[in-house]
Amino acid sequence: MAIFTSQVVAAFLLALPLAHAGSPKTCSNPQLSCQNTTAVSDTCCFNAPGGQLLQTQFWDTSPSTGPSNSWTIHGLWPDHCDGTYDSSCDPSRAYTNITAILQSYGKTDLLSYMNEFWVDINGDDESFWEHEWGKHGTCISTLAPSCYTGYTPQEEVPDFFQKTVDLFKTLDSYTALASAGIVPSSSATYTAAQITAALESAFGYPVTIQCSSGALDEIWYSFDVQGSVQTGTFVPTPPVGQTSSCSSTGIKYLPKSGSPVSTSVPSSTHTTLSTSTKTTSSASSSPTGGSGTFSGSGYLNAITSGSQTGCLISAGTWYTSGTCATYTATASGSGFTLKSSKGSCGISSSKFTCGSSVTATVFTASGGYLSYGGSTMFYAAAVPSGSTQEAISTTSNSVSVSFEWQSK
Structure with a gap:
């Protein structure tokens, strides 16, 4: 990657024809999606019918994509509350210039991140992003143009990609698995129970895993959303309607080629990952045992x-x-x-x-x-x-x- 001086970077950013975005609708006392008992008419502050939002991740090994010690982004999918889903909901907004749109809104840092962590197995990242936006992004009700005050054309696109990346950064699947002793290997195999238990321990709720040719290659994390996708709170939830394609035993977790990246999961400023904690009189749950032994x-x-x-x-x-x-x-x-x-x-x-x-x-x-x-x-x-x-x-x-x- 080329290294630019601060003066060159500043000049480049000043030269960009930045779009001036409007603002998402303000939502007062929004309801949590998929938890309502009566119909909610304001779908700018309530995600419907796609109220179960899935942050999906890939583990590609043939060929490898992304860093060797990180999963990569698949997308953000608005499933119905029963696990069914709509797709390609607005052909008029199936944009084919995602990179240019993000650049027009000054999202150069977002693009740089996507170029490393939201990558296509065939090397065509732009087409991959266009597919994810057109198939899934256009079906998120709170991203409709009518849900913005002073709407600027295409401003929902950076909101979609930014939110997906922000969620992904809170879901470090590689570390969650490695902490439970589940690491990529050309020879070892794992059970579905081991894999899902490790991910559930980190996420707080069950997740859905997918396999291809007996090898783990996808993880789906489910959320309900209180408010809009742009400004609301993502609340982890058990999946409804999703099924795993993995067998119960003998699952491979194959290693990637390529270089590792320094990874960490930052504290989330927008995602609620809260779970209730009951403790006995000896209280704290801070692990102090070594990875391979207790003493x-x-x-x-x-x-x-x-x-x-x-x-x-x-x-x-x-x-x-x-x-x-x-x-x-x-x-x-x-x-x-x-x-x-x-x-x-x-x-x-x-x-x-x-x-x-x-x-x-x-x-x-x-x-x-x-x-x-x-x-x-x-x-x-x-x-x-x-x-x-x-x-x-x-x-x-x-x-x-x-x-x-x-x-x-």
Whole structure:
């Protein structure tokens, strides 16, 4: 990439014929899309019928696109609240000059980012952007020209691409997977449960994954929106109506060629990623275990739907209303054993349990989470409440949960 002096950059920007945009409609007390019980007529402040917004991402390996340690942008899709969708809603606004439009509004930084992270597998980025705008962007009700005061032609285009990029920057899929020990490999395979659990832990809600030829290649994150796409709040939500094309086991996550990029997920100023947190009397959920092992004494905090919800008590059961048990981790072979005041802990008949007659199991850790058999995911019949305790199993059940180590 060419390096320009500050004087040249300034001259270039001053020479651009910048368009002067109007402003999106002001929305007072907007409703959350897909959560209304009666029809909402003002579709400039309420996304309808496409109220379930999906930020979709690609992992392209043949050929590779984007940095080797980052997913890339597919698009922003306005699905109906039942998962169906409209497409190509306004042919008169199916613009074929996306780059020129963004330049006319001074969006040079946005274009630079898109050229690295919103790239076409066949090398034709402009056609890809035109497709995403024409098929999906024109179906977002709050981006209609009538939803602007002092509308300037095509000003909804930079709003669409900017919002998509802003959302993508808050959704670092590569790091979310890597933190759970799921990294690109030419030989390793993963289960769908492992992949979705890692992403759900980071996002706070279930996501939808897609595969091609047995390899992971897409992730779909779902949002409802309170207000307009331009100025509203994106609220994470479980997907409705989307299905995965991945098998349950044996999923490849192939490496990309190319160079890595320094990645981080900034704090979002416009996206609400809030989840409720219940803690027991030992409170904090700050992981202090190493990526591959636990040592010394600590607690095993339960993490489900992205939040700490109780912890394990001394018998190895999940509890939300009492004091967390102290576990002692002792190095053993390629991992470690665990012990509580009840005795050694192990997996017996697929159940996690601790007691004087239990044969100790050698566990490992991944990203600060307890791991057994290569997976950080455990299961329960329900999330415990009140004085109820729930048994923990390695066999799939209604609730998935991971256990994060917190050193004492």
